[in-house]
Amino acid sequence: MSSFSDRLVEAVRRCCNPVLVGLDPRWESLPESIRSGVSSRPADRADAFRRFCFEVIDVVAGRVPAVKPQAAFFEQLGPAGFAALGEVVAYAKDRGLLVILDGKRNDIGSTAAAYADGWLGHSPDFPWRADALTVSPYLGDDSLRPFFETAQQRSAGVFVLVKTSNPGGGMFQDLLIEGRPLYCYVADYVEQQAKATRGAEGYGLVGAVVGATYPEQLAQLRQHMPHAWILIPGYGSLGGTARDCAAGFDDRGLGALVNNSRGIIFAYERKPYCKRFDPLQWQRAVEAATDDMIAQLREHTSAVALCGPAEK
Numbered sequence: 001m002s003s004f005s006d007r008l009v010e011a012v013r014r015c016c017n018p019v020l021v022g023l024d025p026r027w028e029s030l031p032e033s034i035r036s037g038v039s040s041r042p043a044d045r046a047d048a049f050r051r052f053c054f055e056v057i058d059v060v061a062g063r064v065p066a067v068k069p070q071a072a073f074f075e076q077l078g079p080a081g082f083a084a085l086g087e088v089v090a091y092a093k094d095r096g097l098l099v100i101l102d103g104k105r106n107d108i109g110s111t112a113a114a115y116a117d118g119w120l121g122h123s124p125d126f127p128w129r130a131d132a133l134t135v136s137p138y139l140g141d142d143s144l145r146p147f148f149e150t151a152q153q154r155s156a157g158v159f160v161l162v163k164t165s166n167p168g169g170g171m172f173q174d175l176l177i178e179g180r181p182l183y184c185y186v187a188d189y190v191e192q193q194a195k196a197t198r199g200a201e202g203y204g205l206v207g208a209v210v211g212a213t214y215p216e217q218l219a220q221l222r223q224h225m226p227h228a229w230i231l232i233p234g235y236g237s238l239g240g241t242a243r244d245c246a247a248g249f250d251d252r253g254l255g256a257l258v259n260n261s262r263g264i265i266f267a268y269e270r271k272p273y274c275k276r277f278d279p280l281q282w283q284r285a286v287e288a289a290t291d292d293m294i295a296q297l298r299e300h301t302s303a304v305a306l307c308g309p310a311e312k
Contacts, residue, residue, distance in 0.1 A: 003199035004122075004131060004157035005207075005229060009254055011065035011098050016306045017294040018253070019064040020100065020231065022261025023056060023088065025049040025073050029266045031282040046080035049073065053088040056265050059286045061095035063294070066131075068231075068259055071103040089129050093122065100231070100257075101130035104161065105147075112143050116150035123154075132157030134209060134231070137186050138172075148193055148206060157205045157229070162186050163221060165211025165234030183217070187224045194228035203229050203255065210248065212240025212258070219247035222255070230256045235293070236263030242293075242300035253305035258297060264289045 002010075012018050027035070027045060030052055038048045057067065069092075074085035092099050099122075105115045122131045135147055137160050147158045163173055163183045173183040187208060194204030207229035210218050222230065230248045234240040235258050248256035267273040267289035268282035277285040298304045 002155065003197070004151065004155055004205050005197075005203040006199040006201055007131070007155070008065065008098060008157070008229060008257075009201040009203070012254060012257075013306055015063065015065045016308070017064060017297060018249070018257050018303050018306075019290065019293055019297065020257040020259040021056065021060045021064055021067045021264050021290065022102070022233075022259050023053045023067055023069040023265065024261040025052050026262075026266075029262070029269065031268060031279055033280055033282070042077040043080040046074070046077045046084040049077070049081065050084040050087050053084075054091055055283055056286055057088075057092050057095055057097065059283050060264075060290055061092075061097055063287075063290055064097070066098035066100055066257065067092050068100045068102050068261075070261070071101060086128065093129055098131045099129070100132040100134070100157075100159065101128065102134050104134050104136050106136040106139050106143050108139055108143050112139075113146040113150070116147045120147070120150050120156040120158075121154040122156060126154065130156065132159060132207075134159045134161065136161050137189070141189070148197075151205050152197060157207060159207045159209050159229070159231045160186065160190050162190060162208040163210045163214055163217050165213045165238055165240070169211070183221075184224065187221050190228050191225040194225060198227050201254065203227055207231060209233065211238075212244045213238055215244040215247060218245070222247050222249075231259060232256055233259045236260045242296040245297065246301040249302045251302055251305065253301070253303040258293075260289075260293055264293065
């Protein structure tokens with residue numbers, strides 16, 4: 001089985017773009033056609049989440065390389081939500097998408113190992129079948145190593161939080177230690193692990209999360225981590241643009257995945273799509289927003305290198 005990083009390269013090249021669609025099924029933003037008649041019972045809302053995510057996946061499968069379900073929205077519904085999440089992951093994989101599970105997990109010792117064992121592993125032999133998982137680094141090396149070891153055994157990937165997109169992230173991440181911000185030390189560690197696990201295309205199984213809302217730091221961190229895939233949140237709803245993401249790519253158009261959640265899945269309620277599509281056409285708005293993001297990344301980043309002559 002090829003490494004996660006090489007499978008990701010293959011998927012990005014196949015789709016000719018680096019778009020990652022976040023599956024964040026916020027109840028209040030779901031189309032009325034999905035929410036109508038659904039009770040407040042967790043099982044009923046979980047079924048609505050499942051249906052909504054399936055219908056998003058139907059639109060983006062074949063257009064983008066990967067999706068990123070956010071575990072929190074499913075967890076809030078308890079066991080029924082977790083069952084729906086499992087179905088969403090399986091459906092996305094059956095439609096040919098890579099799945100990066102956004103769980104931001106971590107703990108120490110056997111607990112970290114249990115998280116890794118449960119979440120990671122893309123084949124049907126494993127419980128959640130995630131191709132990759134987001135993790136927090138702030139418990140240190142012994143908390144991360146179980147994730148790296150399991151990922152290597154199962155050809156999966158791990159994305160470590162380095163410089164997050166939220167305004168409050170700098171409270172700890174920007175603290176100076178001997179003149180360098182803390183996030184640079186985390187990046188150094190990620191690069192060591194990525195370099196040690198690099199595949200045929202030069203990228204390792206350990207990647208980093210770096211927000212589009214900090215383009216100067218993104219450029220700095222791309223240089224610090226030449227062997228690490230960078231997952232870039234903050235595009236669209238949080239203010240990040242295609243230009244802000246440009247420094248995250250190498251000259252082949254590889255090395256970065258740009259996530260867009262609300263800006264795609266709830267495009268029907270946002271400009272300019274709310275003027276073009278009525279709420280019953282929400283899937284057409286998803287399609288248009290996805291295609292527009294692909295075009296913007298091709299225009300303003302080296303992702304254009306992924307295109308054949310017909311797409312440029």
